[in-house]
Amino acid sequence: MTAVPGIPLLEVEHLTMRFGGLVAVNDVSFTAMERQITAIIGPNGAGKTTMFNCLTGFYSPTVGRLTLHRTGGPFLLERLEAFRISQQAGVARTFQNIRLFAHMSVLENLVVAQHNKLMKASAFTVAGLLGLPSYRKAEKQAVELARYWLDKVKLTKFADWEAGNLPYGAQRRLEIARAMCTEPVLLCLDEPAAGLNPRESGDLSELLIHIREEEKIGVLLIEHDMSVVMSISDHVVVLDYGRKISDGTPAFVKTDPTVIRAYLGEEEDEELPPEVKQDLPEVAEREEAP
Amino acid sequence: MTAIASHANARPGLNVGAMLKEAGLTALVALALTFPLVGLRTVDVGSRLTITTRFDEVLISVLLVFVGRIGLILTREGHALPVLVVSLVVAVAAWFAPLPSEILRVITIAGAAVLAIRAVIAVRRDRSTLSQQERDRAMDRLGARVQDAAMWIGPIAVVFAIALPFMPFASRSVVDIGILILTYIMLGWGLNIVVGLAGLLDLGYVAFYAVGAYSYALLAHYFGFSFWLCLPLAGLLAAFSGLVLGFPVLRLRGDYFAIVTLGFGEIIRVVLLNWAVFTGGPNGISGIPRPSFFGIADFDRRPPEGEIAFHQLFGIAFDPMHRIIFLYYLILVLALLVNFFTMRIRKLPLGRAWEALREDDIACTSLGINRTNIKLAAFTIAAMFGGFAGSFFATRQGFISPESFTFIESAIILAIVVLGGMGSQIGVVVAALIVIGLPEAFRELAEYRMLTFGMGMVLIMVWRPRGLLAHRDPTILLHPRRSARQQQADSEAGA
Numbered sequence: 001m002t003a004v005p006g007i008p009l010l011e012v013e014h015l016t017m018r019f020g021g022l023v024a025v026n027d028v029s030f031t032a033m034e035r036q037i038t039a040i041i042g043p044n045g046a047g048k049t050t051m052f053n054c055l056t057g058f059y060s061p062t063v064g065r066l067t068l069h070r071t072g073g074p075f076l077l078e079r080l081e082a083f084r085i086s087q088q089a090g091v092a093r094t095f096q097n098i099r100l101f102a103h104m105s106v107l108e109n110l111v112v113a114q115h116n117k118l119m120k121a122s123a124f125t126v127a128g129l130l131g132l133p134s135y136r137k138a139e140k141q142a143v144e145l146a147r148y149w150l151d152k153v154k155l156t157k158f159a160d161w162e163a164g165n166l167p168y169g170a171q172r173r174l175e176i177a178r179a180m181c182t183e184p185v186l187l188c189l190d191e192p193a194a195g196l197n198p199r200e201s202g203d204l205s206e207l208l209i210h211i212r213e214e215e216k217i218g219v220l221l222i223e224h225d226m227s228v229v230m231s232i233s234d235h236v237v238v239l240d241y242g243r244k245i246s247d248g249t250p251a252f253v254k255t256d257p258t259v260i261r262a263y264l265g266e267e268e269d270e271e272l273p274p275e276v277k278q279d280l281p282e283v284a285e286r287e288e289a290p
Numbered sequence: 291m292t293a294i295a296s297h298a299n300a301r302p303g304l305n306v307g308a309m310l311k312e313a314g315l316t317a318l319v320a321l322a323l324t325f326p327l328v329g330l331r332t333v334d335v336g337s338r339l340t341i342t343t344r345f346d347e348v349l350i351s352v353l354l355v356f357v358g359r360i361g362l363i364l365t366r367e368g369h370a371l372p373v374l375v376v377s378l379v380v381a382v383a384a385w386f387a388p389l390p391s392e393i394l395r396v397i398t399i400a401g402a403a404v405l406a407i408r409a410v411i412a413v414r415r416d417r418s419t420l421s422q423q424e425r426d427r428a429m430d431r432l433g434a435r436v437q438d439a440a441m442w443i444g445p446i447a448v449v450f451a452i453a454l455p456f457m458p459f460a461s462r463s464v465v466d467i468g469i470l471i472l473t474y475i476m477l478g479w480g481l482n483i484v485v486g487l488a489g490l491l492d493l494g495y496v497a498f499y500a501v502g503a504y505s506y507a508l509l510a511h512y513f514g515f516s517f518w519l520c521l522p523l524a525g526l527l528a529a530f531s532g533l534v535l536g537f538p539v540l541r542l543r544g545d546y547f548a549i550v551t552l553g554f555g556e557i558i559r560v561v562l563l564n565w566a567v568f569t570g571g572p573n574g575i576s577g578i579p580r581p582s583f584f585g586i587a588d589f590d591r592r593p594p595e596g597e598i599a600f601h602q603l604f605g606i607a608f609d610p611m612h613r614i615i616f617l618y619y620l621i622l623v624l625a626l627l628v629n630f631f632t633m634r635i636r637k638l639p640l641g642r643a644w645e646a647l648r649e650d651d652i653a654c655t656s657l658g659i660n661r662t663n664i665k666l667a668a669f670t671i672a673a674m675f676g677g678f679a680g681s682f683f684a685t686r687q688g689f690i691s692p693e694s695f696t697f698i699e700s701a702i703i704l705a706i707v708v709l710g711g712m713g714s715q716i717g718v719v720v721a722a723l724i725v726i727g728l729p730e731a732f733r734e735l736a737e738y739r740m741l742t743f744g745m746g747m748v749l750i751m752v753w754r755p756r757g758l759l760a761h762r763d764p765t766i767l768l769h770p771r772r773s774a775r776q777q778q779a780d781s782e783a784g785a
Contacts, residue, residue: 056656086658093656101649104642105764111639112646113657118639125640129631139766147768159768182657 004235004249006033008069009218010055010186015064017050024050025061026242032186032235037212037219039229039250042239043262048222049096051239052190055220056093057082070185087116092184094175096191096222102164106155106174109163110146111139113181118142149177153207169200176207186218187211193225201225205232230254238262313359320355324348350394354401361405365412374409377402404745434763436716444716451622455615462614467730469618469686473679474726476625478706478718479632480675485704486713487632487641488668489648490540491548494555495703497535498528498673500695502680504562507575507690517581517685521678528677529670531558536669540662543651555700563692574691580613581620581685589613617686624682628675629715637765644668645713702726705747713762 010032017025025047032038040048053059055066057080066077068089075089085091101109111118121127121138150156153173158166163174172192179187189208193201205228208219223229229236229250236253238246240262246253253259329348332339361373381402384395436443451472455465477499484492505524509515515523539550562569569575582588587603589612600616601608635641643664646654651661684690706725710717725747 058652058655082655083658083660086656087660088658095653095656099650099653099656101646101653103649103762104645105766107766107768108642108645108764111766112642112654112659115639115643115646115657115659119643122638122640125635125638129634129638143766143768150768156768160764178657 004033004036006036006234008032009034009036010220011065011067011069012051012055013065013067015051015054015066016062017047017054017059018062023242025054025239027063028239028242028244030237030244030247032218032220034218035212035216036234037208037221037232038235038237039221039223039233040237040239041223041226041229041253045241046239047242048239049190050242052093052188052220052222054078055085055188056091057085068186086182086184090183090185091188092179092182092186093188094172094179094190094192096194098171098175100163100171100175100178103162105160106150106163106166107143107146107159109174109178110149110181111142113178114142114145145181145183146177149180152180152210153177154203169196172196172200173204173207180211180215184217186220188220190222191224192221193223193228201228204228208232309360309363312363313356316359317352317356321348321352324351347391347394351397354398358401358405362408365405365409370409370412374406374413377405377409381406400745404748407749447719448626452619455611455618462611465611465614465618467727469614469621470730471722471726472618472621472625473683473686474703474706475719475722476621476628476679476682477676477703478710478722479625479628479715480672480679481703482707482713482715482718483632483635483644483672483675484668485707487636487648488644488665489712490665490668491544491551492669492672493548493552493697493700493704494558495551495672495676496695496697496700497555497558498532498676499680499683499699500558500562500692501528501531501673502677503684503690503694504569504575504680505677506681506684507578508569510579511575511577516585517579517681518585521681524681525674525677528680529674532670532673532676533666535673536666540665540669552697552700555697559692559695562695570691572691572693574689574693576689578684578688578690580688581617583616589616617682621682621686624678628678631671631675632715640664640667642765709747 008031012031013029015025015028016023028047028051030038040051042048050059054061054064055077057077061078064078068075068077068091070090072088075085077085077089077091080089086093101112104112118135118138119125122135123132127135147156147159150159153170153176155166155170155174155177158170163171166174172195176187176189176192179189192208193204196204208221209232211217211219221229221233233250236246236248236250237244238253238256238259245258245262246256248256325348328351329343329345331342331344333342361377364370365373381399384398384402451468454460454468457464477495481492481495484490484495502524505527506517506520509520509523510517535551535554539547539554542550563572565571566573580589583600583603587598587600589600592599599608600612632641636645643654643659646657646659647661647664654661654664683694687694702725706718706721709725710719710721
């Protein structure tokens with residue numbers, strides 16, 4: 001493990017999530033820094049998405065503390081209701097299987113993401129019903145923010161399309177834009193490059209770098225595409241069977257023997273505990289005997 | 291439909307044996323059903339109950355089913371045109387032929403008509419070279435065009451509605467039907483907020499209609515409050531009951547939500563039925579005061595001492611129609627109010643959140659939207675409109691009882707919303723005209739008029755499974771000059 005320098009944004013301490021007898025996430029601790037891309041990698045079933053669901057309030061963790069540091073005080077995410085995690089703590093997320101509002105237009109998707117801001121501006125719809133100028137101004141600002149993100153994800157042309165009719169790659173980009181429209185301090189992306197072709201994942205890397213450099217927020221990224229992970233992350237956390245097995249800079253993780261073992265397996269001899277190895281000749285004999 | 295699938299591999303040769311077998315089996319099922327239902331009849335003879343038989347009618351029904359099935363099979367196998375001709379001839383013949391009973395005549399005509407419609411659909415399908423998908427898309431374009439046309443159809447419809455009571459054909463019964471249809475349009479628009487926008491299947495909407503009606507009736511009965519005071523109160527009380535019912539219910543989803551709302555609808559009715567001391571129980575409440583002309587004048591021929599009547603106020607001759615026309619305008623204004631509200635709120639954050647909730651509630655949570663509050667708002671607002679409609683119903687009828695608020699009412703209102711196309715405002719109007727207007731127009735058919743109701747529903751579901759006008763326009767556009775649809779069509783053509 002190597003320490004990665006930075007200002008802590010999200011501290012995960014002893015996070016454990018049990019489903020009955022299954023321990024999906026087992027005592028994981030790490031810190032994600034401000035203005036850094038933190039990648040969480042690991043083989044399938046390592047507990048990455050479960051950890052995301054704990055972070056964003058869809059599961060409440062069995063054990064552990066999740067602290068988000070931002071202005072307005074540290075937020076203990078494990079104690080917040082799911083919707084408040086986005087509303088107050090400013091953690092936005094995307095989903096592994098895209099969850100857009102498929103029958104609404106692209107622009108509407110981005111405006112819905114600014115719901116809380118607009119709700120306040122419309123005085124909980126009273127000012128909106130009366131068509132007061134204060135609300136109309138707020139809506140115009142919301143559209144401007146949406147337009148900014150549409151430009152960033154190259155979807156301006158499709159703004160008035162039904163979101164469900166967009167091609168797959170565009171839907172992924174739209175979901176990221178929608179999450180960014182909530183104006184978060186931490187963006188959690190669950191396999192954003194899944195199903196993208198090499199050119200599209202190149203664009204995605206650029207977009208994530210833009211988010212880190214220009215929007216100055218932290219990104220938490222689950223990804224299997226190592227070319228994306230290794231080229232843009234500042235910090236990589238590796239999970240395997242719910243445990244953290246490595247944590248550090250991409251260069252460190254890439255050469256960490258535990259990581260290589262988790263991904264590529266190990267030679268058969270090493271896998272067997274010594275007492276089994278002792279018994280082996282005996283077992284072989286017994287099988288030959290009859 | 292299976293007919294479409296089997297049509298694809300229809301062979302030119304006709305297997306008569308298989309056809310007769312299928313028709314025979316259907317006739318057997320018909321026999322099993324009609325024998326006890328039609329064949330046996332209990333009759334009061336003196337003080338005793340005896341059973342008479344009507345086997346001739348059973349025989350004719352079974353024969354009709356047999357022939358009808360053969361017609362359907364022929365249609366399916368690609369002989370739709372002859373079937374169409376024969377069924378039309380049968381329908382006309384049944385009108386004049388001396389059949390043993392009136393029921394048989396109606397059944398024969400209705401059966402022949404359904405078969406004819408089925409054949410027409412098949413003929414058109416065979417003639418057209420379009421695939422099913424292309425047809426669906428064409429229907430969606432039609433829906434979109436109607437939506438565009440709503441720009442001018444809407445105002446024209448409103449002008450027509452305003453002018454209706456003064457049309458030459460506007461007899462008392464026409465205006466009465468107008469009031470009835472407008473009541474259901476208002477209820478449909480109200481329920482559309484919950485079902486069409488927020489996507490919550492509410493099977494107990496009639497509960498709020500009942501709360502509104504009873505609020506006015508009881509307030510007038512016990513405290514003598516006037517209609518104009520009670521209208522907002524009834525809306526408030528219904529909204530409050532929506533809020534109270536909403537809290538426990540809204541944590542549920544999908545089917546569970548639907549079942550619980552169904553239960554609440556029944557609870558309200560059963561309470562009204564059994565709390566006889568307060569609500570009058572099954573006897574209902576009668577003598578509910580009629581609305582005055584904004585509290586200024588009554589619509590009576592001879593007003594009480596010291597008060598002035600409507601006809602005296604305007605110096606015109608007394609006419610009982612004045613009250614009816616006033617009620618008509620009252621419900622028109624109330625319904626338009628609901629419509630205006632819905633059109634407006636669709637473009638506000640609350641309305642957009644409702645639609646987002648219908649699309650994906652998990653994504654809503656991840657965007658920081660408080661689902662409970664949003665759902666509660668939809669439920670409460672819809673309940674309030676139900677309450678307004680209910681108090682109008684009470685004042686129009688002058689008498690209410692729990693009988694008026696059974697589940698079938700909820701089902702009819704829901705049918706209007708679903709048939710019209712979920713979330714479509716003009717669809718609700720069209721569906722209400724069909725669902726309420728058709729049975730009223732066919733009132734001469736007496737008890738068979740529900741047949742037209744059923745036929746209308748079946749037709750719409752065959753023709754447009756997603757509802758008549760299921761097309762949604764975005765509530766906000768980035769490129770307003772060219773319509774989004776045009777753009778999408780362009781890019782589809784380019785792709």
